[in-house]
Amino acid sequence: MSTNASTNFVKNWILEKIQTAELKPGDAIPNEFEIKKLLNINYDEIEKAIHELVTEQILSQKTGDVTVVKPTQPYYYPLDELVSITKMIEKNGEVAGTEFISLDEEVATLKDIEVLNLEKDASISVIERVRTANGEPVVYCLDKIATDLFACSDYRSNSSILSAIESKVEFKITHANTSIESISYEPYISEILNSEPDDAMMLLTQVHYNEHGTPVLYSLNYFKSSLVKFRITRNRI
Incomplete structure (x- = not known):
């Protein structure tokens, strides 16, 4: 997992939106272009942050390059x-x-x-x-x-x-x-x-x-x- 400050910043930004229910299970997260525009962080770090959250099973990637908040099993x-x-x-x-x-x-x-x-x-x-x-x-x-x-x-x-x-x-x-x-x-x-x-x-x-x-x-x-x-x-x- 990353120790890069920019990558962790993106991860925490997404996690905070999940914790505050701004992003709910099944919701698509903003795409990389939108995140770059909002946070002014390069695409490589954004892509790495998303990849790590997918690996940690917090996000899930669907067909068509859509990344969503992984629904929780009840x-x-x-x-x-x-x-x-x-x-x-x-x-x-x-x-x-x-x-x-x-x-x-x-x-x-x-x-x-x-x-x-x-x-x-x-x-x-x-x-x-x-x-x-x-x-x-x-x-x-x-x-x-x-x-x-x-x-x-x-x-x-x-x-x-x-x-x-x-x-x-x-x-x-x-x-x-x-x-x-x-x-x-x-x-x-x-x-x-x-x-x-x-x-x-x-x-x-x-x-x-x-x-x-x-x-x-x-x-x-x-x-x-x-x-x-x-x-x-x-x-x-």
Whole structure:
């Protein structure tokens, strides 16, 4: 980052406009010509200041050389806690909802058998749904669980699937192994989430376990990156 006084002056000028709400999330900042005219600073320093604010994720550059104040994501999802999507949405003061796409009982694939430690030809419940906040899509969810633990008919509400499962079984889901992957535009899922072609998603692939270490639930959750920010506390070893 720059130690140049002129570059920092431009950065602070833009930051002050954001902090005072003169520039709001999604607003385009003045172009380089306008900034030069207002501040009497050369183009190189202005360009460098904007570049640094983009790198710091305060500004975002759109197609057509337009730079805007980056919109803030309204939801925080902790990665070091097993928190339901319902709680994530409700913590933001909004109503969590569920739109069911499909609820089917299928024969487990080789992948399902491996992940959930099932017998060959075991039956699984496959639940496809969208989690919404005040009716707006936030997360696409695909969940798989052995039918003898949880049938599709057992889940017909807006409640957390973890809570729904625990209401039907005699164990608790205590932890999950999670992998995180950035996903670009996927026509089927992106359209369900009302995403633009340049909107990325974060895929959390999770295997949930009970207190005995037995795999119970296999989940793939696609979060809209424009709406959800992830948080984790990392300890130095």
